Amino acid sequence: xxxxxxxxxxxxxxxxxxxxxxxxxxxxxxxxxxxxxxxxxxxxxxxxxxxxxxxxxxxxxxxxxxxxxx
Numbered sequence: 001x002x003x004x005x006x007x008x009x010x011x012x013x014x015x016x017x018x019x020x021x022x023x024x025x026x027x028x029x030x031x032x033x034x035x036x037x038x039x040x041x042x043x044x045x046x047x048x049x050x051x052x053x054x055x056x057x058x059x060x061x062x063x064x065x066x067x068x069x070x
Contacts, residue, residue, distance in 0.1 A: 018026070
């Protein structure tokens with residue numbers, strides 16, 4: 001990992017001297033990034049649920065259980 005100085009971590013992504021247009025632009029970019037993460041998380045969550053369903057209660061798991069009990 002690359003060490004990061006504490007001043008970078010604690011500083012705001014928007015400079016204190018920024019004008020309103022800059023602040024609004026930064027907020028829009030942050031909002032867009034958050035929405036992107038939300039969409040990726042929703043997709044990942046759905047994929048995990050489908051995977052768990054397929055190995056725990058789906059029709060294919062019945063075949064696996066039947067084969068292993070023979």
